[in-house]
Amino acid sequence: MLTDWWTIALVTVGCAFFLAGTVGLLRFPDVHTRLHALTKADNVGLGLICLGLMIHDGTLPGILRLGFIWILAIFAATVSAFLIARWHESAGTED
Amino acid sequence: MSLRRRATQDLPAAFIIAALLALLWLGLAEGEGWWFGGPAILAVVLMTLHLSPVRAQPLHPLGLLRFVAYFISQSLYGGLDVAGRALHPRLPLLIEKRQIAVQLPDGPARTVLVGTISLLPGTLAVDLEDDLLTVHGIAGDPMANIRRLEKRVADLFGLPDAGMRI
Amino acid sequence: MPVSDLLASGFDVLLCIGLLWLAWQAITGTGLFRSVVMFMVFGLMMAVTWARLGSPDLALAEAAIGAGITGALLLNACRAAVSEMRSDEQPLRDRPSGVPKWLALPLSLAAGVGLAWLMHSIPRDGGPTPEAAIKAAETHFLDxxxxxxxxxxxxxxxxxxxxxxxxxxxxxxxxxxxxxxxxxxxxxxxxxxxxxxxxxxxxxxxxxxxxxxxxxxxxxxxxxxxxxxxxxxxxxxxxxxxxxxxxxxxxxxxxxxxxxxxxxxxxxxxxxxxxxxxxxxxxxxxxxxxxxxxxxxxxxxxxxxxxxxxxxxxxxxxxxxxxxxxxxx
Known part of the structure; x- marks a missing residue:
């Protein structure tokens, strides 16, 4: 029962990070600041959700799967953020 | 390149990839189907070395521990920081862009550095041209943070501590 | 009704509304790029919908083919269209295609009515085929x-x-x-x-x-x-x-x-x-x-x-x- 509460707490907090990241995406003024909001909030948000689900699953394969999901997602997120930021920098466009 | 030289160069990387892929197979197939998974892993390792050759880089165990601890604590802090700024009614952003000369050698160390910058508090990697790294900060000057991160990455790979030039 | 059921139905209702809204956005979007992105998000939501309906096979196919590869193909086409638009004097959108636009409405309406009629004409109990298929699948050499x-x-x-x-x-x-x-x-x-x-x-x-x-x-x-x-x-x-x-x-x-x-x-x-x-x-x-x-x-x-x-x-x-x-x- 206690593990269920841990899962609920972690997933809820993780979702709150996603919500804050989305608010940042909408409110921040330009591409670079928006990328800040996306990469950081998603990293922590997804990490907490995966952690919560790992506790819920409790089996080794399940934990491995969730771990792979988190690592692959944040690596893809940080590289694509870098490429978008770089493209924006070289294009030099406004917005 | 002779076959023997290639084998000695690729072998450590092949073992590491195979070990990680074995974990992935364990996660996906839930411990079943090794009769297919084993040969599949072998084939994938060979194809990976052909398609995207990588060189194994020894990690420093203590450095790895410190890097992971640093990464997790800073990730949490970075998430809270950006969430606070996004939800704050006045939207406090201290935008500053800096160009920093990277002293870490080209290769995995630099990849880890650039990949990590955007996940840590207040910093976003924007460009990397030769040795010149452009960093965008929303929490004031990103210089100090990058300096600390570069030291952690140097520790991770057991490299001598690289000083930073501006 | 227990809370979990209520939450699940609330989620399903949100999913349905979201799907309709995304489809509308993809069709009426102001730019090609925007429409394509909306279509890709629609594909991902569709994958979630299939998963909710208990069809992981379809969810996987929809996410990989419907959202992923089709999205990449559309983005590619979008890019080609934009570069063509720049080189030509005549924008792609206003080029006469030989088929009047208003035809889309009666055609899609007719297709919708036809599909609805087909769905209605399927016998309620499904006839003998589904049962036979399930029985055959149970003893099939593929699990x-x-x-x-x-x-x-x-x-x-x-x-x-x-x-x-x-x-x-x-x-x-x-x-x-x-x-x-x-x-x-x-x-x-x-x-x-x-x-x-x-x-x-x-x-x-x-x-x-x-x-x-x-x-x-x-x-x-x-x-x-x-x-x-x-x-x-x-x-x-x-x-x-x-x-x-x-x-x-x-x-x-x-x-x-x-x-x-x-x-x-x-x-x-x-x-x-x-x-x-x-x-x-x-x-x-x-x-x-x-x-x-x-x-x-x-x-x-x-x-x-x-x-x-x-x-x-x-x-x-x-x-x-x-x-x-x-x-x-």
């Missing part, structure tokens, strides 16, 4: 009922689907040759930083996950289509990173890869007449190995066809990361 349907009960559909895929590629090639469209992706001169690292990390993961889906297809969600789409996505990434060089000479390996699926499947259809009265019947012995072989060939063909569709060139050559020539596919 995944979806794969039993795709490769045994309705193998002819799968065979024709492969033909459609090949035809799509041939059609795209003919169109590209006739209209002399611009080269879709200029290969970048020097590699972008970080991209080789991402490729090095993603290559083994996608290859093994693709092989896992292929292997899992016989007893769990997965199969040639999902596996092929994953491998195709890897190929698209290699193309975007400039690691594939499009060539105009037809390559033997490329041609083999795109035809091996349909070819092997058709060969099996002909050979099966040796041991059965109807084509595409499985033999008593070795049916499992045969299915694996056909599925493997299908996976290769699907992956290669999707990549070539994306690139729009006759064949591809691998460029070594250190500028060594050679390689295959």
């Amino acid at each position: 995944n009922p979806i794969t039993s349907v795709l490769l045994d009960f309705r193998a002819i559909d799968t065979l024709l689907e492969m033909a459609v895929l090949l035809l799509a590629l041939v059609g795209a090639r003919v169109l590209l040759d006739q209209r002399r469209l611009p080269a879709l992706y200029p290969v970048p001169d020097h590699p972008m930083p970080m991209l080789p690292s991402l490729l090095a990390m993603i290559t083994p993961v996608l290859l093994l996950t693709g092989l896992y889906l292929f292997w899992a297809g016989s007893h769990a969600p997965g199969g040639a289509f999902q596996a092929g789409a994953l491998l195709g996505a890897l190929g698209v990434m290699y193309q975007l990173a400039g690691r594939f060089t499009p060539t105009h000479e037809p390559g033997t390996v490329n041609a083999l890869l795109i035809t091996v699926g349909l070819g092997l499947f058709s060969l099996f259809a002909c050979l099966s007449l040796l041991w059965a009265p109807a084509p595409l019947s499985h033999p008593e012995q070795g049916a499992y190995a045969l299915v694996l072989l056909i599925e493997f060939a299908l996976m290769l063909s699907i992956a290669a066809t999707l990549v070539l569709l994306f690139v729009g060139s006759r064949s591809l050559q691998l460029r070594r990361s250190t500028n060594h020539p050679g390689g295959r596919q």
Whole structure:
């Protein structure tokens, strides 16, 4: 029962990070600041959700799967953020 | 390149990839189907070395521990920081862009550095041209943070501590 | 009603509204790019919907093919359309297409009414077929009922689907040759930083996950289509990173890869007449190995066809990361 509460707490907090990241995406003024909001909030948000689900699953394969999901997602997120930021920098466009 | 030289160069990387892929197979197939998974892993390792050759880089165990601890604590802090700024009614952003000369050698160390910058508090990697790294900060000057991160990455790979030039 | 049920229905209602809203946005969006992005998000939401309906097979296919590969193809087309729009005086949107726009409404209405009528005409209890299919699937040599349907009960559909895929590629090639469209992706001169690292990390993961889906297809969600789409996505990434060089000479390996699926499947259809009265019947012995072989060939063909569709060139050559020539596919 206690593990269920841990899962609920972690997933809820993780979702709150996603919500804050989305608010940042909408409110921040330009591409670079928006990328800040996306990469950081998603990293922590997804990490907490995966952690919560790992506790819920409790089996080794399940934990491995969730771990792979988190690592692959944040690596893809940080590289694509870098490429978008770089493209924006070289294009030099406004917005 | 002779076959023997290639084998000695690729072998450590092949073992590491195979070990990680074995974990992935364990996660996906839930411990079943090794009769297919084993040969599949072998084939994938060979194809990976052909398609995207990588060189194994020894990690420093203590450095790895410190890097992971640093990464997790800073990730949490970075998430809270950006969430606070996004939800704050006045939207406090201290935008500053800096160009920093990277002293870490080209290769995995630099990849880890650039990949990590955007996940840590207040910093976003924007460009990397030769040795010149452009960093965008929303929490004031990103210089100090990058300096600390570069030291952690140097520790991770057991490299001598690289000083930073501006 | 318990709270969990209430939450689940609330989620489903949100999903339905979201799907309708996204579909509306994709159709009425102000720009091509925006519409394509909305369509891709729609595909992802659709995948979630299939998962909610208890169809992981469809969810996987929708996410990989519907949102992923189709999205990449549309973005590609969008880019080509924009570059054409810039070079031509006449914008693409206002070009007379010969078919009046208002026709879309009655046509789609008629199609909708027709579909609704068809759905209504299906007997409520489903008739004898579903029950017979379920019974046959229970004793089938493949443990995944979806794969039993795709490769045994309705193998002819799968065979024709492969033909459609090949035809799509041939059609795209003919169109590209006739209209002399611009080269879709200029290969970048020097590699972008970080991209080789991402490729090095993603290559083994996608290859093994693709092989896992292929292997899992016989007893769990997965199969040639999902596996092929994953491998195709890897190929698209290699193309975007400039690691594939499009060539105009037809390559033997490329041609083999795109035809091996349909070819092997058709060969099996002909050979099966040796041991059965109807084509595409499985033999008593070795049916499992045969299915694996056909599925493997299908996976290769699907992956290669999707990549070539994306690139729009006759064949591809691998460029070594250190500028060594050679390689295959």
